Amino acid sequence: MELFPPIPLAEWRDTKETLHRFAQVVGKIRLAASVRRNHWWNVPFRLTGRGTTTSPMGQVDGNPIFTIDFDFVAHRLVVSSLDGREISFPLAGRSVASFYDAVMEALATLGVRTRPALARPFDLPDSGRPFGDDTEHATYDPVQANRYWRVLSQVASVLEEFAAGYSGKVSPVHHFWHTFDIAHTRFSERHVPQPARTDPVTREAYSREVISFGFWFGDDTFPEPAFYAYTAPEPAGLPDDPLEPATAHWLDRGASHLAVLRYDDVRAETDRRAAVLAFYESAYRAGARRAGWDLEALACPGGVTDPGLRPHGHGDAVAG
Structure with missing residues (x-):
C-alpha cells in the first residue's frame, strides 16, 4: 500500500466538512464522559485497525462504561457497552442532524445518559x-x-517512531476532533504563566513549555494537507534555524512561526518516511536549542533510555 497517497483537500472537502462535524459530536460526548487528564489528553481520539475510537469512558459519571468507534472500513459508527451490547449504523447518507439523533438514540438504548454540554460545532x-x-x-x-483514515494511520506510525527518540514527558499520538489534526507533543517542566484573559482550553494545553508535531488535512486558511511543528512559547530567533528537507519552511503567523512541510512535497521525496522524520527532528532541535533544553539528557535513541541496552554498531539490543 502506498505510503502517503494523494489526498487533495479539493477532492474531499464536502466529505471532510461532514466528517469533521460527526467527529465533533462524538468528541463532545467523550469530553463529557471521560476523566479529565492533564493538557486535555482525555479529549482526543485514538486510532484502531479499522478507524478511530474514543477509548472506554463512563463509570465515573454514573454511566455504564461505553465506547464509540468510527469504522472506516465498513463505514459505520459503533456504540458498545461493557456488557457486550452494541448498536451500529451507517455513516453514509446522513446529515449531521440525523447523525446526532442516531448517536443520542444509541446511547439512550444502552442506558447512557451523557449529553454534550454544548451540542454545536467548536471553532x-x-x-x-x-x-x-x-x-x-x-x-x-x-x-x-x-x-483519510489510512493517511491518519500512516502519519501516526511515523509520529510513534519519532516519539521514541525523547525520554521526557510526552503526549500520546492522538487525533484531535476539534481541529481535525493528529499530533504528538514534547514537554519541558518549565511552567508558562498565562495572561488572565486566556481561555481555559489554551491555559491547560500550554501550561508548560512545549514543542508539538503533527499533520492536518487543510482548511480555508491553508488549503492543502501538510506536516507541521511549533514551539510554544516561541523562543527568539527560531525562524532563523534551517529545516529539513529543503522544501520545508517557517510560516509567519504574526505572533509566532509554524514549521511547515507540504504533503505533496513529501510525496515527491524518494524516501517519504525519512523526509517526515527529518522534518520533525529539525524542527525539534531548532526549538529545543533556542529554548535551552538539554538535548543530550532527553535523548532516547531507538526508544531505549539505558545506554547499556542500546545496540552497538549494527547489532540489535536483545533482552533475554
Whole structure:
C-alpha cells in the first residue's frame, strides 16, 4: 500500500466538512464522559485497525462504561457497552442532524445518559448552529473517508517512531476532533504563566513549555494537507534555524512561526518516511536549542533510555 497517497483537500472537502462535524459530536460526548487528564489528553481520539475510537469512558459519571468507534472500513459508527451490547449504523447518507439523533438514540438504548454540554460545532463557521439543526452537511464518500483514515494511520506510525527518540514527558499520538489534526507533543517542566484573559482550553494545553508535531488535512486558511511543528512559547530567533528537507519552511503567523512541510512535497521525496522524520527532528532541535533544553539528557535513541541496552554498531539490543 502506498505510503502517503494523494489526498487533495479539493477532492474531499464536502466529505471532510461532514466528517469533521460527526467527529465533533462524538468528541463532545467523550469530553463529557471521560476523566479529565492533564493538557486535555482525555479529549482526543485514538486510532484502531479499522478507524478511530474514543477509548472506554463512563463509570465515573454514573454511566455504564461505553465506547464509540468510527469504522472506516465498513463505514459505520459503533456504540458498545461493557456488557457486550452494541448498536451500529451507517455513516453514509446522513446529515449531521440525523447523525446526532442516531448517536443520542444509541446511547439512550444502552442506558447512557451523557449529553454534550454544548451540542454545536467548536471553532467552525457554523458554531452557532446546533448539531440537531444541521441538514446542510450530509456528504460522505466512503472511498475518501477510508483514505483519510489510512493517511491518519500512516502519519501516526511515523509520529510513534519519532516519539521514541525523547525520554521526557510526552503526549500520546492522538487525533484531535476539534481541529481535525493528529499530533504528538514534547514537554519541558518549565511552567508558562498565562495572561488572565486566556481561555481555559489554551491555559491547560500550554501550561508548560512545549514543542508539538503533527499533520492536518487543510482548511480555508491553508488549503492543502501538510506536516507541521511549533514551539510554544516561541523562543527568539527560531525562524532563523534551517529545516529539513529543503522544501520545508517557517510560516509567519504574526505572533509566532509554524514549521511547515507540504504533503505533496513529501510525496515527491524518494524516501517519504525519512523526509517526515527529518522534518520533525529539525524542527525539534531548532526549538529545543533556542529554548535551552538539554538535548543530550532527553535523548532516547531507538526508544531505549539505558545506554547499556542500546545496540552497538549494527547489532540489535536483545533482552533475554
